[in-house]
Amino acid sequence: MTRDPLTTRRPRPTLPDRVRDALLGDLYSNVYVAGDRLPNEDELAARFEVSRATIREAVRGLVEAGYLVRRHGSGTFVTARPRHRHTLNANLSYTAMIREAGLEPGRKLLRRLVRKATGDEAGALAIAAGEPVLFVERIRTADGRPVVYSTDRIPTALLGDAADGAIGSSLYELLAGVRREVCSALATLRPVIADERLAHLLDVHVGSPLQRIEQVHFDELGRPVMLSSEWHVPDVFELSVNRMSDAPAGNAGA
Numbered sequence: 659m660t661r662d663p664l665t666t667r668r669p670r671p672t673l674p675d676r677v678r679d680a681l682l683g684d685l686y687s688n689v690y691v692a693g694d695r696l697p698n699e700d701e702l703a704a705r706f707e708v709s710r711a712t713i714r715e716a717v718r719g720l721v722e723a724g725y726l727v728r729r730h731g732s733g734t735f736v737t738a739r740p741r742h743r744h745t746l747n748a749n750l751s752y753t754a755m756i757r758e759a760g761l762e763p764g765r766k767l768l769r770r771l772v773r774k775a776t777g778d779e780a781g782a783l784a785i786a787a788g789e790p791v792l793f794v795e796r797i798r799t800a801d802g803r804p805v806v807y808s809t810d811r812i813p814t815a816l817l818g819d820a821a822d823g824a825i826g827s828s829l830y831e832l833l834a835g836v837r838r839e840v841c842s843a844l845a846t847l848r849p850v851i852a853d854e855r856l857a858h859l860l861d862v863h864v865g866s867p868l869q870r871i872e873q874v875h876f877d878e879l880g881r882p883v884m885l886s887s888e889w890h891v892p893d894v895f896e897l898s899v900n901r902m903s904d905a906p907a908g909n910a911g912a
Contacts (some may be wrong), residue, residue, distance in 0.1 A: 660725075661748070661886050670768070673708050673712045673716075674712050674715040674716040674719065675716075676706075677702070677706050677708060677712060677713060677716035678717075678719050680706065680724070681696075681716065681717070681720060682720065683874060685725055685736060686760065690736045690882060692736050692737060692777075693735065693736060694732065694735065694736045695732070695733045695734070695735050696726060696734040696735065696736065698733065699713045699717075701832070702717075717734060722732070724737060725737060728730060734785045740835065741759070745889060748753075752794075752798045752806060753765070753798075753828075754863075756798070756800045756805070761800040761801045762800070762801050763798070763799070763800065763801075764798070764799035764800075764802065765796055765797070765798055765799070766789065766796060766797045766799070767794070767796055768795040768796060768797065769793065769795040769854040770792070770793070770794050770795075771792075771793050772790050772791070772792055772793070772814055773790065773791065773793050773819060774787075774788045774789070774790060774791075775787060775788060775789050775790070775791045775811065775813075775909075778873070779791060779811050779885055781874075782874050782882060782883050783811065783813055783874075783882045783884075783885055785813050785815075789813060789814075790813070790814045791811040791812060791813055791814060792810075792811065792812045792813075792814055792821050793809065793810070793811055794809065794810045794811075794812075794829065794901075795808070795809045795858060796808050796809075797860075803861065804859065804860045804861050804891070805860075805890065805891050806886070806888055806889070806890050806891070807856065807859045807860055807889045808886060808887065808888040808889070809886070809887045810829055810884055810885070810886045810887075811884065811885045812829065812832075812833070812883065812884045812885075816833070816836060816838050816883060817832070817836055818836060820832060820835060820836055829884060833875075833883055833884065834878075838877045838881075838883045839877060839878065840875045840876070840877065840883060840884065841876060841877055841878040842875075842880075843873050843874060843875045843876065844873065844874050844876075845852070845871050845873040846871070846872045846873070847869060847870070847871055848869075848870050849867055849868070849869060849870070849904070850867075850868050850869075850870045850889070851865055851866070851867060852864055852865060852866045852868050852889075852898045856868060856889055860891055862891060866891075867892055868889045868890060868891065868892065869889070869890040870888065870889050871886070871888040871890065872885075872886070872887055872888070873885070873886045873887075874886075
């Protein structure tokens with residue numbers, strides 16, 4: 659009998675992930691409220707029994723997501739909790755993101771099939787046109803409201819027997835189960851207008867603005883493993899990107 663890869667190998671959260679989740683829980687349970695100063699790195703390191711570097715990485719993620727703000731010479735402070743902000747600096751589970759926003763996540767599987775890759779899909783996934791891919795079409799909901807419509811394509815050659823199995827809670831976990839964990843991604847964003855089909859799927863008016871994200875996911879060796887297309891309802895999620903400059907100080911362009 660073929661074992662379900664989702665039950666045999668799941669990616670483990672890193673130490674920064676665990677600290678970040680605990681601090682996020684503190685924010686949503688009002689242990690710390692807007693305006694509060696976060697304990698310093700030494701205090702947090704002692705509390706969680708981790709290094710200061712781990713604390714620094716965990717806090718940086720919450721700063722980038724808008725939950726915390728650093729004030730030079732004063733410390734790190736809690737901001738007013740942002741509503742449904744999604745930073746694109748890191749791959750984030752939509753289930754976790756929706757739950758962390760205080761809403762009940764839901765998911766509806768529209769289609770799951772194996773079909774031939776189109777030319778564009780083959781180019782993005784570094785495979786030959788016509789090679790089979792697992793195609794998954796889903797809708798994500800928050801408190802029952804559609805918020806993200808997505809399609810994902812994974813080369814079946816990567817999945818083996820798992821390509822014929824049931825889709826679990828996460829395609830990332832599906833890939834991790836065949837030892838092709840997603841380690842990075844390249845996303846392209848552009849605004850689009852809802853046509854009749856998208857309006858129906860996302861319960862918006864025809865002509866409503868949507869945010870489209872095209873994303874190629876890569877494994878630890880930089881090999882493409884999944885192509886995703888997503889359409890977000892913009893009044894539900896605020897998409898942000900943390901931009902870093904490699905220019906010398908004072909010489910960064912606008």
